Amino acid sequence: MWQTLRQPRWVARVVWVIGVVSLVSALLPSMRERLVLVDDVVPAVFPAAATTGAAAIGTLLILLAGALRRGKYRAWLVALVASLLAVVAHVVKGLDVEEATLCLLLAGYLVAVRGEFTARPDPRSGRRLARVLLVGPVLATVLGFLWLTVDTDGHQAGSTWLDRLAHAALGLVGIPGPMDFTSQEYAGHAAVGLVVLGASVLIVALLVALEPAGGPHPADPEECARLRAMLDRWGGEDSLGYFATRDDRCVLFSASGKAALTYRVIGAVSLAAGDPIGDPEAWPAAIEAWLAEAKAYGWTPAVLGASEPGARAFHRSGLDVLELGDEAIVDATTFTLEGRSMRGVRQAVSRCTRGGISVSAHRVADLSPEEVADIRHRADAWRDGEVERGFSMALGRFGEERDPATVVVLARDASGELVGLLHFVPWGRDGVSLDLMRRDRASENGVIEAMVAGLMAAAPTLGVRRVSLNFAVFRSVFARGERLGAGPVLRLWRSVLLAASKFWQIESLYRANAKYHPDWEPRYLCFRSSSDLPRVGVAALRAEAFLVEPAWLQRLRGH
Template identity: 25%
Template sequence: MAKSRYQTAMSSPRRRPGILIRLLALGREASPQAFGVVVFGAGALTLISAVTPAFSNRLSIVRETFSPFLIDISHFAASVIGFLLLLLAAGLWRRRRGAYWLALGAMLAGAVFTMLKGLNWEEALQLVAVAALLTPCKPAFDRRSRLVEPLRPGWLLLVVTAVVAMVWLGFFAYRDVAYTDELWWTFLSDSEASGFLRAAAVLSILTLLIAAVSLLAAPGSGRRRLPDAQDRARALTALAEAAQSPLHRAAPEAWLAALGDKALLFSPSGRSFLSYRVRGRRWIAMGEPAGLKSERLDLLWAFAELADSYGGAPVFYSVGEGLLADLATMGLAVRKVGETAVVEVAAFTLEGKPRQNLRTAVNRAEREGASFAVLPPGSASGIGEELRAVSDAWLAEHNGEEKAFSLGRFDPDYLDLTPLAVVRQTVEQSSRIVAFANLLPGAGEAREVAIDLMRHVPDAPPGIMDYLFIRAIQWAGAEGYAAFDLGMAPLAGLEDRRGAPVFGRVGALVFEEGGALYGFQGLRAYKSKFFPDWRPRFIAAPAATPLALALLDVALLTSGGWLGLLGVRRRR
């Protein structure tokens, strides 16, 4: 993958340029947007000229000089050039090199066709002038071109509006012309209305096709391959390095990169990475960057630029408070999406009356022959069949399917990577695994471990998962971890207050009333019995991106699509 501007800057020392150079650089940065607007206006004017009658005296001169067929072809070509400029304006806004060259050629060709169709020298002069101003700005258009690139909703709306206005204006201009089928085939010497009709029909069809492609296509998703074994090995190497150095940071969910269901973006050094998926127009990063703390901001910028280069919007899901400053620096809108239950292991105890239920769960499980152990990485493959039997029984009992994206799935190779918490039950010399969970260790200044995949058999002793959690928290304390993450309670902690944002108020309503779809309140209540510290989790995206739709995309990615989210496949 080619390096972005931000990735290149990461690998070289920065020198502060003079103020004049910096001002010129800022002007150059703004020129693509300025020319995007100007070229869109030029295209709209070209369309208006193509659908309105030409000056009769100029048209008489053209008719005496050129054949009717050439005039009619020029009329049609000018219409197509105007429509093409509307599309190229979006590419100029995105700083595409290909759009730059095509816009120059289209404007010069448009100037020729507008002269041939009716000696519209004012319009031709305007097109030439815009092309002349655009020519020296080539360095500003530094992004690779895409052969097929969907339009963003804003640009698509502008293009559709311009074409609809052109068609309406044309019918208004030729309202006194009696419509006959012959108008589709006659040349301009017979009627200018025929040229308008053919152009309107072709441009309307093109607009519908472009709208369909833009609304249905996911920008860049076809180019984002899932990681191969080499990429996953690089990510695991970065995680191993992070565990040994205070200069690194890796949240526990960074291990989800090993599942191979998310694309990976690496820093130029290869010591940091970020996991993401593309859905619709949104590029959704799962969690925070993992690796060197000094590379975090640059990697965030690199991801945002990569998404923007494909016409997508960068979204950062399930990020903590420590990343908010960097996200604010990037100008992103941030909303709370839930809270994660984090137990401070040093303060965790089974003593006291409020914790009577926890002591009861431990005593009851051990009376029924339960024992707890944490197996080292690499142990899952040796007991793979036992673990699979537990997992299959759990899925059958819950009529469920494996999740993805933000959650782990049953995969012995994935379970082999990290410690595995196992509960065995021994009854009359017979021992079997009745519950297990993989533990994801984090790295950085705050040593923490999180629980990921959790499974138990339906006939396990009552409260067996309480027992597993309690012993796992105690194990984390013995291993020197500072915190134990029980996982997130989605939409928890949102406020339904008059002054709260609509996103938060709707989320609070779903949290309180959405039990039929998902046990939001029950999940939070269950985790509360372990007396955790509830820490907020956030989603961040550009201000123009609907965060509610971005959160829905996360749910669809996690559930495997609409059927999984609505439970249709589970019911079947």
């Protein structure tokens, strides 16, 4: 039983419950008989300030629960101090012995489980915390000074601006200042208001101190060079390998330097994508380094879109695995438009040909800067919404000199105007993996099929033998759920996904890929425990830009 109670998630639950108790106790009136006893011992302003303090501490404990669940040492330390302060606050605000005893027991409990909280502060959070601690009290003092200057009800005559400034500064921590008031009611009103300002600074500082900072750093030029050297040798192992060079990913190398793993920290989730890069024999060392870092900072590790070999490696390192969907792989050497099964694609290509649409495929390095700039402009104009989506299967850039081997497929109408494009990143020496798929909405229906067929026709010239197309989430559910004899659970799950497809195009992506009769390669989600899945799911949606913070909140957070 004690081993269970020592676990950070149980400590977080206990702290959350006692935080709620403290907050509710502060909001409810104290027993009159006890309050009279307190008033005989301490000045009348103290109970009011202590009540505000108890409410602030209760709020702090509630907010700390999430960080405590991650094993954060800083959260443990703040919770311990807050619980001890809560003991004093509950006694002073109305001799609330029951709540004070609970908080005292909580302090003892936290001391007993100290060894479970070793996670370090997130990188770079110290600098922002220092700014809050320096600027916050100054700003709160100024606001308190302005309030005391404007609202003069109940003030004794003769107070100077220096008195008001000192009273505001001392009042932030609940200490009576030099100002005199006409009654205890007015003095208590001022004390409560100033303590609320001080508590606000404390809460903001706590949130900043516990906020993840987005990982150690994006990969620097030296790390990028090492990563690309690994891709040159081992890039054919995983069709998603080249996406590891995204600018928003951090990288960790194995001790031997033979393998690496790229990831991004979103909230409290360290989210990797695809397989590790490099020698498969060195994958376990890279995975262990990543898991050790996640544990050190209290991050939740997860992997989005691992292949079957990668998923096995992550599973051997202690992660659970869930099949997420399938990746469509087309063999360019055997692809043909002939046959009854390809009738739909063949008709789409013929329709585009009759409409005067021509298709060409190029290495981006072979295009002029003017052509690259025009393609980039058109791609941005055709994007669905302002946000560039993608993380696990999107590069996030186009036409840069560092990506000379990428392939672009262009569709032009009879007048030579660009009406569609596909962009592929390298997959080893003989493959490409789809990055961008854009077209003019006013273009002929079937442009995408024409561009895919055009790429297959140009594959021998480009040295391409295999092509990775879009990823189909829960593809097997659609494929098996529509068959005769499918069970009730499978049919129900398919119905749910069909309903979700109205918003996220889950089924349409599957259908769009299936028409080319690809080989389906499963992709997996790897995670530590099922209780992490909601958090991991939100992080994945944020990474892929399906959940986006409002612009005003991003500016407030300094992004």
